[in-house]
Amino acid sequence: MLTNFFYCLKSFGVPVTIREHLDLLAAIRAGVTFADQEEFYYLARTVLVKDEKHFDKFDKAIAAFMSGLDSIEGLIEALIPDDWLRSEFIKQLSEEDKAKMDSLGGLDELIEQFKKRLEEQKKRHAGGSKWIGTGGTSPFGHGGFHPSGIRVGGEGQHNRAVKVWEKREFRNLDDSTELGRRNVKLALRRLRKFAREGAADQLDLEDTIHSTARNAGLLDIKMVPEKRNAVKVLIFFDVGGSMNSHVEICEQLFSAARLEFKHLEYFYFHNFIYESVWKDNHRRHNERFPIQDIFNKYGRDYKVIFVGDASMSPWELAYPGGSVEHNNAESGEVWMGRVMEAYDHVAWLNPVEQRYWDYTQSIGIVREYLEDKMFPLTLKGLEQATKWLAH
């Protein structure tokens, strides 16, 4: 029952689970709503969607579902010819075609573009020069005239025997370098350290027995504070410039870290660390926090994580006045040295793929500053980093 609906939601990126789907079926069976589209919509939303940030996706999905399955199946399960993924496809192209395809950024780019347009366009379409549909001169569609076009659908319009577009999504999930928020959380969890802290509100049985015995049997209660996750983390994020392409992964890391640590402080910097950092990107020029104050405020027990690509010109690191933003009196090297002195556990997470590290001189230099405690921002790297930080 309603299986199509379930997969339709999933295909629009609404995080639904089987348990919730069964709940929905149970609710319908219990007669909470009956034959009323609007009520069904509210019921399904209440049962299936657990965060208002997914409401929009849910709305789109249900609109597609309600307006008939035709449009979704035509597009979401858009049929891509098999040979399209194969190298034969390239071979079939004439030299001229290949040149034109390159003008669009190559095959991968074309696939990406296709995906994007599929996202933008949720309705059937015919003619025109941009949207996916029949006829026309857009690179996507069929029966059209574009040399590097992706043929959607083929002759039999809903011929399901061919590859389903959605299947490409799974390839990403298989990839072990993919950092989901849940994975990040699990990796960060290694950093947990339980310690007794705060108000003494638990009975310490052992100590009570000892001190009562010493007290000649007269009760002497001893209390201890409760154990909590006491790890303290300072994170510095590189923002702007070359980091723009890594924003998503940093967001994931940040949101996971925020959930995981009670004592988490975060600051931003640009390219490299100098005398001050900031907390609010909109007010970065007015509201800055001197590093020295940070040393004073957050003690040695804090674990420090830098997140940045460490890709810049070497003089930004080594010389006074090297910063791209302001005239720094002391070089980045000096400031990094102070950080290393102030804290025992410092790690640098780099979103740049590790195999490219050697091609950028500054990455090598930063690694030296950090005594080689630089880790790639992948799940494996994160695990290594937390292992080092937790020891």
Place this chain on the structure above:
Amino acid sequence: MKFQSTDKYIATEELKLAVNAAQTLQRPLLIKGEPGTGKTMLAEEIARSLGMTLIQWHIKSTTKAHQGLYEYDAVSRLRDSQLGGEKVNDIANYINKGKLWEAFDADQQVVLLIDEIDKADIEFPNDLLQELDKMEFFIYETGKTIKAKHRPMIVITSNNEKELPDAFLRRCFFHFINFPDRQTMRDIIAVHYTDITAELVNDALEIFFEIRDIPGLKKRPSTSELIDWLKLLLSDDIPDDILKDRDQRKAIPPLYGALLKNEQDVHLLERLAFMHRRETKK
């Protein structure tokens, strides 16, 4: 029995449906929404409308999940043991019931409100999974299992200060209280103030929504603030036309303290009013 709007609370269609679905399938209902849109009040009104008792469990940052189940008062037992009373032989005398136990133990179905669950530690919701799912828990000290006589209707509110874990969310139904539109707002005002003139409501709403639309406000006024503000306007015997006056309207509204709770917001409004006056002079 179905949940309906009461004489004090206006429930939208979607809210009614969410409550009824949660009640039918006996799942906890998680309520989110802007502060001041009546999340906590909802639980009270569900209890009233369905004729059930309301048990409230207000969460603080120090609240632990087990405090909702029971607490074993070892200290007073130790003390009593020194005095040698009869009571000390039964450990059950030193087990104090928590709110959840109270709700499980009730002879009739009750409404249990877990208020502001996001205030607690991040582990708090996870520690309650089993209890909310099976509606039972185990007491280690006495070896007894407490099972709900009637599964309570559980309402949970959150202000989004922390994200809740997925495993917890899967077990709940969810409703987001949207900010009421004008018509709903009128209905809400009508249940609070029966003798208010339509004109005052119109003018006040005009200003209210105008203020809400100002970009950059730190805390946008919400329903509860509007209700407070109207109360002040009514009780203060302000001349009827003060809200109407064209010039006045662009300036700070009278008794703004009820609407804006933050000095930056008041400054922002003052600046806007000033800029507007300057423009009109030109």
